Amino acid sequence: MKVAGIIKQSLVDYPGKIAAVLFARGCNFYCPFCHNGHLLIKPGKAGAEYLDWQEIIELLRERKSFLDAVVVSGGEPCLNPELPQALSQIKELGYTTKLDTNGSRTAVLAQLVEQSLVDYVAMDIKGVLEYKKYLEACGGRLTNEDFLNVKGSLYLLQKAEIEVEFRTTVVPPLHKQEDILAIARHIQGASRYSLQQFNPGHTLNPDYSYITPYTREELQYMAQECRPYVKEVKVLNT
Numbered sequence: 001m002k003v004a005g006i007i008k009q010s011l012v013d014y015p016g017k018i019a020a021v022l023f024a025r026g027c028n029f030y031c032p033f034c035h036n037g038h039l040l041i042k043p044g045k046a047g048a049e050y051l052d053w054q055e056i057i058e059l060l061r062e063r064k065s066f067l068d069a070v071v072v073s074g075g076e077p078c079l080n081p082e083l084p085q086a087l088s089q090i091k092e093l094g095y096t097t098k099l100d101t102n103g104s105r106t107a108v109l110a111q112l113v114e115q116s117l118v119d120y121v122a123m124d125i126k127g128v129l130e131y132k133k134y135l136e137a138c139g140g141r142l143t144n145e146d147f148l149n150v151k152g153s154l155y156l157l158q159k160a161e162i163e164v165e166f167r168t169t170v171v172p173p174l175h176k177q178e179d180i181l182a183i184a185r186h187i188q189g190a191s192r193y194s195l196q197q198f199n200p201g202h203t204l205n206p207d208y209s210y211i212t213p214y215t216r217e218e219l220q221y222m223a224q225e226c227r228p229y230v231k232e233v234k235v236l237n238t
């Protein structure tokens with residue numbers, strides 16, 4: 001699997017667990033507010049180095065007594081054909097697993113759920129589920145198939161018997177308060193929805209560096225408005 005980076009120990013990436021975090025290389029979206037530009041260089045291109053997979057497995061084996069879980073984040077991990085095999089190896093070491101995804105590869109997600117290779121999935125919802133708005137939030141890189149898959153993944157995860165979190169990075173030009181409420185209504189009955197504070201530093205689209213984020217109070221108000229639809233709504237800082 002093409003892993004561009006690793007955090008050996010994190011207390012914030014898997015709720016309630018000490019986790020290692022692996023960052024997969026490459027992404028099909030180009031969200032203007034993304035901070036992971038260095039991860040988006042596709043495998044095989046200049047600057048797209050990645051770590052040796054066998055060394056990662058050895059490291060995870062050695063650290064098993066300190067860690068509870070492994071989070072596979074990105075980039076978009078589901079673009080990586082070796083993902084199911086990689087998760088299977090991590091599971092064999094005895095770890096609980098979490099996947100962070102943009103939801104654009106429903107078939108891969110379905111396979112991972114079906115084969116019990118993920119215990120927790122956190123899926124980004126980039127914006128209101130209307131193609132034009134979603135396209136803008138993805139930086140203009142969203143095929144019709146990707147968009148259908150995003151909706152398919154939402155449906156799949158709402159039925160899956162694993163831990164699921166939906167999350168939106170709330171960015172003033174992309175999301176008004178009523179948009180966040182529309183998303184909450186769309187995922188009505190979900191167990192967890194997180195509103196992630198937008199951080200204007202080092203964004204993929206440099207224009208977004210000049211945007212003033214919503215205040216914490218404004219995000220808390222949006223969260224409050226979403227609570228009738230989702231069991232747990234949290235505001236996350238970057």
Ligand code: SF4
Nearest residue numbers: 027029030031034075
């Ligand atoms: S989905 Fe968007 S935010 Fe996530 S890695 Fe890809 S470009 Fe960045």
